[in-house]
Amino acid sequence: MVSIPDGLESWEDRNDLGKLSEAILRVMPGELESLIIEKNINGKEGDKIVCVIADGSMGWALEVAAKIGVRRAAFWPAAATSLALTFEIPKLVSDGIIDSNGRILKNQMIQLSPTIPLMNSTNFVWACVVDQATQKIIFDMLIRTRIAVKSTDWIICNSSDELEPGTFSLFPDILLVGPLLASNRLGKSIGYFWPEDSACLAWLDQQPINSVIYVAFGSFTVFDQTQFEELAMGLELTNRPCLWVVRQDIIADMDEAYPKGYKDRVHKRGLMVSWAPQQQVLSHPSIACFISHCGWNSTIEGIGNGIPFICWPYFADQFANQTYICDEWKIGLGLSKDESGIIRRGEIKDKLEHLLSDKSYKERVLNLQVKTVDGVRGGCSHNNFNNFIEWIKDN
Numbered sequence: 001m002v003s004i005p006d007g008l009e010s011w012e013d014r015n016d017l018g019k020l021s022e023a024i025l026r027v028m029p030g031e032l033e034s035l036i037i038e039k040n041i042n043g044k045e046g047d048k049i050v051c052v053i054a055d056g057s058m059g060w061a062l063e064v065a066a067k068i069g070v071r072r073a074a075f076w077p078a079a080a081t082s083l084a085l086t087f088e089i090p091k092l093v094s095d096g097i098i099d100s101n102g103r104i105l106k107n108q109m110i111q112l113s114p115t116i117p118l119m120n121s122t123n124f125v126w127a128c129v130v131d132q133a134t135q136k137i138i139f140d141m142l143i144r145t146r147i148a149v150k151s152t153d154w155i156i157c158n159s160s161d162e163l164e165p166g167t168f169s170l171f172p173d174i175l176l177v178g179p180l181l182a183s184n185r186l187g188k189s190i191g192y193f194w195p196e197d198s199a200c201l202a203w204l205d206q207q208p209i210n211s212v213i214y215v216a217f218g219s220f221t222v223f224d225q226t227q228f229e230e231l232a233m234g235l236e237l238t239n240r241p242c243l244w245v246v247r248q249d250i251i252a253d254m255d256e257a258y259p260k261g262y263k264d265r266v267h268k269r270g271l272m273v274s275w276a277p278q279q280q281v282l283s284h285p286s287i288a289c290f291i292s293h294c295g296w297n298s299t300i301e302g303i304g305n306g307i308p309f310i311c312w313p314y315f316a317d318q319f320a321n322q323t324y325i326c327d328e329w330k331i332g333l334g335l336s337k338d339e340s341g342i343i344r345r346g347e348i349k350d351k352l353e354h355l356l357s358d359k360s361y362k363e364r365v366l367n368l369q370v371k372t373v374d375g376v377r378g379g380c381s382h383n384n385f386n387n388f389i390e391w392i393k394d395n
């Protein structure tokens with residue numbers, strides 16, 4: 001593995017997406033180009049770079065590959081529906097739903113096709129970020145992404161026919177190869193730089209089967225103090241064992257974050273860790289449900305282990321993923337905010353009780369688990385993946 005700078009200093013705030021995106025676009029294309037050229041001029045014969053596979057949202061890397069004349073493939077790590085929405089941006093503009101800067105002109109439900117779930121225009125990927133300046137930066141990046149991804153040799157997506165059949169029939173160029181889960185990998189998962197707290201697995205061993213609420217919000221979500229306290233109190237009210245991932249940067253002041261005396265009150269049945277081995281956690285028999293921000297990886301990992309969801313989306317594609325979870329697959333419940341925009345402790349407790357007492361959520365997610373895992377073992381995802389590997393080898 002090699003790293004290249006992202007254009008920010010180590011102390012700068014990487015949760016500021018506008019600043020991060022600008023820095024990436026300013027610095028990384030040049031760095032990547034120099035890296036590839038250096039390898040291809042001075043590298044040993046077997047070390048030359050002949051193909052670039054890049055995350056589609058890093059469309060600039062695909063542009064660099066095209067410029068240098070290296071073959072390229074886009075990997076889309078999120079739901080295909082979010083890529084389909086990006087492909088449809090020109091139509092959204094011509095239909096008057098957004099303007100050419102991505103501003104939402106009509107607050108309405110839209111449907112890309114009758115077989116794709118309804119989306120609320122205010123939940124479009126770029127519209128969910130805080131301020132208009134950042135929205136514009138993200139929107140411009142998506143326009144570039146759209147062009148870069150559409151011109152690649154392959155677009156592969158971490159999804160499956162069983163999860164998003166409507167999207168794949170409408171956008172056959174997006175080839176599904178997922179869900180890519182740790183249980184299907186040969187070795188240890190790589191890619192995270194935060195140390196995992198594996199002691200939580202021993203703690204899970206001590207809990208009754210199908211009892212623990214697992215709470216994790218991925219790598220970006222941040223909380224304000226009131227919302228953090230309501231979540232803490234809601235979990236306490238359930239009287240159930242909870243494993244809660246509290247990243248060090250999830251809230252501004254971690255020292256003051258928990259309600260007074262909270263840790264002492266819950267210590268017998270609550271465990272807070274800064275980063276968990278999530279896929280191992282989700283496959284543990286003591287886990288009963290997953291309070292999730294609905295990032296796509298968390299979504300497919302929950303399904304891959306047959307765990308029902310309480311949805312707590314934060315931004316970007318997570319609202320569309322919530323729609324799939326709650327309305328399409330019916331394997332989870334959403335949470336309602338009060339008039340001040342806060343999800344209150346009582347709402348958290350009520351939804352958890354509903355989810356855990358109504359066994360139909362668990363039944364449906366177990367059914368979906370079987371169908372998606374089969375797709376990887378011998379279905380469409382399996383065939384696409386093999387063809388993709390052959391293409392790499394052939395050239």
Ligand SMILES: O=c1ccn([C@@H]2O[C@H](COP(=O)(O)OP(=O)(O)O[C@H]3O[C@H](CO)[C@@H](O)[C@H](O)[C@H]3O)[C@@H](O)[C@H]2O)c(=O)[nH]1
Nearest residue numbers: 077078216218219220245275276278279295296297298316
């Ligand atoms: O304690 C933890 C918490 C998470 N994870 C892992 O971290 C990943 C989280 O991925 P995801 O659920 O997709 O969330 P984000 O990291 O927030 O992902 C970003 O990227 C996703 C894919 O493009 C988008 O769907 C999300 O909206 C976006 O926030 C998963 O593989 C988890 O297993 C851990 O290993 N330990």
